[in-house]
Amino acid sequence: MIVLETENVIKQFRQYDTVITAVNRVSMRVEEGEFVAITGESGSGKSTLINLCAGLDMPNSGKIRVLSRDIVAMDKDEMCRFRGKHIGFVFQSHKLVPYLTALENIMLPISASGEELFKYEERLSLLIDRLALGDRLHHLPGELSGGQQQRVAIARALIHYPMLLLADEPTGNLDRANADNVLDLLLGLRRELRQTLVIVTHDDRIAAQADRVYHMDNGNLSIRHHLA
Secondary structure, eight states: OOEEEEEEEEEEEETEEEEEEEEEEEEEEEETTOEEEEEEOTTSSSSHHHHHTTSSSSSSEEEEEEEEEEGGGSSSHHHHHHHHHEEEEEEOOOOTTTOOOOOOOOHHHHHHTTOOOGHHHHHHHHHHTTTTTTTTTOOOOGGGGGGHHHHHHHHHTTTOOOSSEEEEEETTSOOOOHHHHHHHHHHHHHHTTTOOEEOOOOOHHHHOOOHHHHHHHEEEEEEEEEOO
């Protein structure tokens, strides 16, 4: 089953009198259970592309399908509901709410949806255990290390059972030890939870573990490697 598919996606930005094409007619497919890496230099358009795939931004033209649904055709409210059910997103800079505890941040997608929290107790317990957050749940983000903040962000992205997990440079702000730990956790949870994972990264060590590697250059996407 195809979980994510883009078709001739274009995203442009206007900067003064200049039009910048950040994503240029990009087409790609991600199959269920795949781990796909998107590499490229800073400014190549890879973060713009993954934001488009998450419905956090809209393209100028083209189609983006998640689970066969064209998210470009959705209105804002429908997109929010769809993303809250099917898509998890891990940001490079965590984007935790500073005045909420780690636990409150993790449960934020559930609270925002109005669903009953007790339905997610088993999932919460699993994530807390796998991400070693048991003694940090009642701490504010400012009281956590960078690696702990990123683990909270991962738990938040996975709490609602999304089929598709997107991560934008999830280890980019971490030292080598914490980066390796976060990557191991993401890949381990992907196998355990049968996740479809797409990671934007400039780290060749991460890309080397992917089933498929795409490379972006000046808004253009090409396939670099595909495991048989």
